[in-house]
Amino acid sequence: MLDQDEMIKIDAILQKYNYNKSSIIPIMQDIQKDYRYLPEEVLAYAAKHLNVSEAKIYGVATFYENFSLQPKGKxxxxxxxxxxxxxxxxxxxxxxxxxxxxxxxxxxxxxxxxxxxxxxxxxxxxxxxxxxxxxxxxxxxxxxxxxxxxxxxxxxxxxxxxxx
CATH class of the missing domain: 3.40.30.10 (Glutaredoxin)
Structure with missing residues (x-):
């Protein structure tokens, strides 16, 4: 479950791209830049607010090699x-x-x-x-x-x- 600060951070990223689902890749790049990977709960939150399915988001995350669903080091x-x-x-x-x-x-x-x-x-x-x-x-x-x-x-x- 995301806390309030995390929701504010993700909302700022989504707002930067006007909640435009065609910007899903740069949105995910910004999320990964902040977290160093793509946390499951953040992707679910983004999917809901972009009005796309979680399957779509996971499809993008797993298609591109530069995205990671596992935490990475500093x-x-x-x-x-x-x-x-x-x-x-x-x-x-x-x-x-x-x-x-x-x-x-x-x-x-x-x-x-x-x-x-x-x-x-x-x-x-x-x-x-x-x-x-x-x-x-x-x-x-x-x-x-x-x-x-x-x-x-x-x-x-x-x-x-x-x-x-």
Whole structure:
């Protein structure tokens, strides 16, 4: 159940798009930006106020890969496993991120919701392979050692309050 503050926040997003159901994708993008995923109760609330079925909203949410129905961490690390990255050993980099954060493919987000590690088919930076992104910031020529250092740096920045 949504509390009053959450309803006000969602109403502001819906109002921004004039409650226009043809704006469902940007509405969902704004919701995901606020929550870092698409919570079930928020989608139900949005569907009701856009006068569309929950099935329609879930259809959009599950069709587009960039939408997530599962909570993600503050830092979303995407490790490229496209051809260029794969042949340049992206696998050990992925495994190092998972090892450092105690994650698996089945459990990609830390319990404290600080980190999520995912693989993607291509990040479009093949000349910089192997690459990963952290919240869409590209890190080129990655190695397992660089992965360890990146996690250490992110943890320090978070402890210092230097990141959002």
């Amino acid at each position: 830092y979303v690390i995407k490790v490229c496993d496209g051809t260029a990255c794969h042949v340049r050993q992206s696998g050990p980099i992925l495994e190092e991120f998972r090892k450092q954060l105690n994650l698996t493919a089945a459990c990609p987000t830390t319990e404290d919701k600080m980190f999520t590690v995912e693989t993607v088919s291509c990040l479009g930076a093949c000349g910089l392979a192997p690459v990963c992104t952290v919240n869409d910031h590209v890190h080129a020529s990655m190695t397992p050692e660089k992965a360890r250092e990146l996690i250490k740096q992110l943890k320090e920045e978070n402890a210092d309050g230097n990141q959002n």
